[in-house]
Amino acid sequence: MDSRIPGVCLLGLFLFGSLLWGRVWTTVEGSQTEGELLSIEGGRVTLLIDGREYIFPLARFTASDRAYLLKWKEEERCGVCRKSLGDKKMQAGEQVFHPACFSCLVCDRPFFDRQSIRRDEWGGMVHSEHFRQAHSCGSCGRLFSSPRARPQQLFPDGRVSCLSCLQDAVTDVSTLDAVSKRVRRGMSELGLPAPTGGLTMRLVNQNILNKEVERVHGRGSLRGLTLTTFRTITGGPAAGTTFSHEVWVLSGLPVVECVSILAHEFGHVWLNENYIEMSPPAVEGFCNLLSMHLLNKETSKLADILRKNLAMSDDLVYGRGFREMNKQLDKLGWPGLIRDLSTRRVPLNRRGR
Numbered sequence: 001m002d003s004r005i006p007g008v009c010l011l012g013l014f015l016f017g018s019l020l021w022g023r024v025w026t027t028v029e030g031s032q033t034e035g036e037l038l039s040i041e042g043g044r045v046t047l048l049i050d051g052r053e054y055i056f057p058l059a060r061f062t063a064s065d066r067a068y069l070l071k072w073k074e075e076e077r078c079g080v081c082r083k084s085l086g087d088k089k090m091q092a093g094e095q096v097f098h099p100a101c102f103s104c105l106v107c108d109r110p111f112f113d114r115q116s117i118r119r120d121e122w123g124g125m126v127h128s129e130h131f132r133q134a135h136s137c138g139s140c141g142r143l144f145s146s147p148r149a150r151p152q153q154l155f156p157d158g159r160v161s162c163l164s165c166l167q168d169a170v171t172d173v174s175t176l177d178a179v180s181k182r183v184r185r186g187m188s189e190l191g192l193p194a195p196t197g198g199l200t201m202r203l204v205n206q207n208i209l210n211k212e213v214e215r216v217h218g219r220g221s222l223r224g225l226t227l228t229t230f231r232t233i234t235g236g237p238a239a240g241t242t243f244s245h246e247v248w249v250l251s252g253l254p255v256v257e258c259v260s261i262l263a264h265e266f267g268h269v270w271l272n273e274n275y276i277e278m279s280p281p282a283v284e285g286f287c288n289l290l291s292m293h294l295l296n297k298e299t300s301k302l303a304d305i306l307r308k309n310l311a312m313s314d315d316l317v318y319g320r321g322f323r324e325m326n327k328q329l330d331k332l333g334w335p336g337l338i339r340d341l342s343t344r345r346v347p348l349n350r351r352g353r
């Protein structure tokens with residue numbers, strides 16, 4: 001089933017189509033891939049493989065590849081096309097560019113001295129006065145020209161996606177199911193079992209999700225939602241509590257982001273089944289720890305951006321909650337943290353509401 005998910009297990013499955021401009025890279029474990037070298041910064045190598053950017057530690061490559069990489073790094077390169085620079089170059093901040101590459105992705109005109117520029121983390125740049133004619137991808141932040149966007153990049157619920165994220169978009173339940181298996185594996189490693197109750201997943205648009213969040217008095221415009229129904233039977237052979245869970249995820253998120261959202265929602269499922277009651281920052285912080293655990297398995301640059309967003313969010317519940325919970329995780333480790341949370345169990349019949 002995993003072969004359905006693009007971008008999984010990189011360096012292991014480097015058998016994508018042959019790319020003319022690529023170079024074959026070999027890891028110390030002996031696996032090979034073909035990809036274009038984009039950058040080396042602080043011991044992190046970014047390769048473009050099958051149209052997506054992935055980040056690998058330099059130490060992962062063979063000695064001869066490492067020698068090639070270090071030599072490549074010595075040359076001064078264009079911040080957009082990464083090719084070697086000649087005599088004519090433009091400087092913007094730390095980066096240098098070919099004059100032809102240093103241009104606005106809305107109007108295509110080059111930037112001149114002292115012009116104000118907006119840029120993304122992917123090398124995309126626009127004139128500040130053209131920023132309103134650009135969209136920023138809702139998942140990865142990549143800028144793209146609004147007038148030139150393809151219709152499928154503009155979702156009917158108002159979200160926008162770059163072509164790269166759209167290529168990986170989860171829009172059907174069978175792909176969502178494959179993603180959920182991956183998340184489930186990541187959670188079972190931590191000692192978090194699959195739920196005992198039934199669980200159904202739904203892909204929804206932002207309007208439907210927001211409406212439901214509002215109905216259950218949730219917060220903000222979320223990307224996923226968990227609705228757990230408890231049913232308690234007292235007395236008789238069937239005595240006990242059963243659960244059923246509905247997990248809603250926004251349709252059209254790229255696989256890596258969908259992994260992160262599902263991990264978060266499955267965190268809620270585990271907390272609900274174990275009657276663990278905590279403050280909203282502790283609950284959301286714990287669920288975000290699970291997102292981070294799954295994102296840490298990913299090598300794509302998108303995963304890197306999502307990790308940064310999680311860790312640095314200034315949201316008082318999600319961001320601060322994550323940082324507080326992360327401190328607990330550092331102190332206790334996963335087994336200790338899970339034990340600690342399990343002590344906060346408040347059975348249904350002893351709840352105030």
Ligand SMILES: [Zn+2]
Nearest residue numbers: 078081098101
């Ligand atoms: Zn260039």
Ligand SMILES: [Zn+2]
Nearest residue numbers: 104107127130
């Ligand atoms: Zn422009």
Ligand SMILES: [Zn+2]
Nearest residue numbers: 137140162165
């Ligand atoms: Zn994107």
Ligand SMILES: [Zn+2]
Nearest residue numbers: 264268284287
């Ligand atoms: Zn949540």
